Amino acid sequence: MKSTSSIPKTEINCQVDITGSTTEIKLESMSMSRSKLQNSKIDERHILFKDMKENKKILGLGVVYEVMKNKNPMILEQTTKGEGSAKILVINVASMEAGGKVECKQQLKLDAGCVLGFKVHPLYLKTTKERTAKQFMFSDGMPELEESVADDFPRLKRRVEAELRDFGDMDQSARKLIWVSLYKTLKSPQDLYELGCMLEEGIFTGSVSRSVQDLLQLLGLDSVESSDAHDLVKPIGFLVSALSELNEEVVTLILDLDDEVRGQVLKLVEGVLEQVCSLDDGVPQKSGQFSENTMRMATQVLASCGLKLAGDSLDPSLGFPGHPDVTLLALYILLKGLDKLLGP
Known part of the structure; x- marks a missing residue:
């Protein structure tokens, strides 16, 4: 058996299909005063602020004020297709044709009531010495203005x-x-x-x-x-x-x-x-x-x-x-x- 460490040149296409329609989606919102949130102060003494400084995985603090859920069970299906010069065998996952084509399908079934997306209102951080502010998260409802x-x-x-x-x-x-x-x-x-x-x-x-x-x-x-x-x-x-x-x-x-x-x-x-x-x-x-x-x-x-x-x-x-x-x-x-x- 002969093997090589070279990486074959491939072209991969991925497609995601959703079984369902937007009528099966519902929005749940909470009433909140954004101005009060922005005027509230989280200083260095707060435990969450300390965790942010010590844990690099924490990007910021925010309040989830709107969630999008599916009303009924939903199926997400991802199809990945690739084409290249190498012959690859992936057991129980993908099927390979002789011409070097591969197709892989994955399905994910979501029960009713799963959270599909949400909006987050960022909390601005203030220190006792000077005001500092960084918006770590952006609402996904607005266009992507960098x-x-x-x-x-x-x-x-x-x-x-x-x-x-x-x-x-x-x-x-x-x-x-x-x-x-x-x-x-x-x-x-x-x-x-x-x-x-x-x-x-x-x-x-x-x-x-x-x-x-x-x-x-x-x-x-x-x-x-x-x-x-x-x-x-x-x-x-x-x-x-x-x-x-x-x-x-x-x-x-x-x-x-x-x-x-x-x-x-x-x-x-x-x-x-x-x-x-x-x-x-x-x-x-x-x-x-x-x-x-x-x-x-x-x-x-x-x-x-x-x-x-x-x-x-x-x-x-x-x-x-x-x-x-x-x-x-x-x-x-x-x-x-x-x-x-x-x-x-």
Whole structure:
């Protein structure tokens, strides 16, 4: 018997199939005040803080505030296919053809009630000597904006505008039609979640509500056979991910504003976000450049998100220098999206 230590050149493809639909998924959320969590202090004397310093495997501290579970049993099947120049025998796991092809299948059965995913609100750490903050975990409901972008506002702004640019290429009637269909899904968190899943997968699967179905039809995703998705799938998915971080009260408040006031609130929120990203909390946002009505409405909108405008410094609820609160970022994306969809 002859053996060699060389590694064969192979090409491996992996595919995961899920037996089930998004209607078999349920969300469980807990009511919590994010601003209170951010203002709470975990100092060096806390046992968890000590464990973090001693155990390098602990990346951070956080509170799980939303979990996604399967209502019924679900089967996950992974198929791995490979092709190479070597002949390999893997007993009871894979079958190899003479031509050098290998296929391996694995199945995992999940009982009803298994946690498939969750959202974590990070706890910021403060020492007794100076304030320090590091966001160890990010909510998986927001688009993946890297930390390097979060502390560079010009890059973040360009990224958001690029994601929403396609809205500006539509005529006003088409933009209004998209928004009307999207707005109908906001009354149901389950509908909003299902819509996010459909946009991510790019196909229509399972039984969904009429409002979700109407929007998917506009995007050319109304059947399993859909192959050519509309260019608006990406920007709408981006907007939906932001909406999933906000409550219905926030959206209602914003929609009740007239175009001029909403535009001013956008500028104010943009200015606050730029401050948080600037790594310098010493220069507060100048409120004098905005009208009393704009300040009042902006304060009300931010308060409904659990965020607060402070008079002489950045309130901790907005995040810490270089680490904007995920809700503030979601609010900015929503205001920018509405500016594109509802603008002239």
